[in-house]
Amino acid sequence: MAYDEETAQRVRKLLSARRDVAEKKLMGGLTFMVKGAMCCSVSGRGGLMVRVGADAYERALAEPHARAMEMRGRPMTGFVRVDPDGYRTDAALRTWVQRGVDFVATLPAGLSRKKASRMKASGKKPSRNAPARRRKTRS
Secondary structure, three states: OOOOHHHHHHHHHHHOOOOOEEEEEEOOEEEEEEOOEEEEEEEOOOOEEEEOOHHHHHHHHOOOOEEEEEEOOEEEEEEEEEOHHHHOOHHHHHHHHHHHHHHHHOOOOOOOHHHHHHHHHHOOOOOOOOOOOOOOOOO
C-alpha cells in the first residue's frame, strides 16, 4: 500500500537533524525508527500512527483528531492514530512526532524492542549487571 509521501517528507524534515533515524516499510506504511525502535508511521489510509507509550495513551486519545490504533481489529495500547486534520500545521505535526521521539527515549538501550516495551509496561527496570544476550553456538 502506498503511503502519504507529502506527510513522510514533512516527518523526514523534522527528524533530519538526528543521526539515529531509519525508515522501514511496515504495517502498510512508512515507519520511522529512532534508536532502533518504532517512533511513528505514515500510512496510505490517511493518518499518522504515533507511539506514545502506555503511560501517555489515555492523554493522547483525549486530543482532537486522535483515536485508538487497531491492528486486525485489536487495539494497540500505546499507539494512537492521528487523522490528517490533527497534524495539518507544522507545529501540530512536530508535537505528535516529538511525542513518539520522547517515548522511544524512555526505552532501555541494548534490549530487544519487544522485551523493552514489555518491561516498560510492567514497570520493571533492566538490571545494570545483567549479562548481554549471547548467541548460542554449536559445540
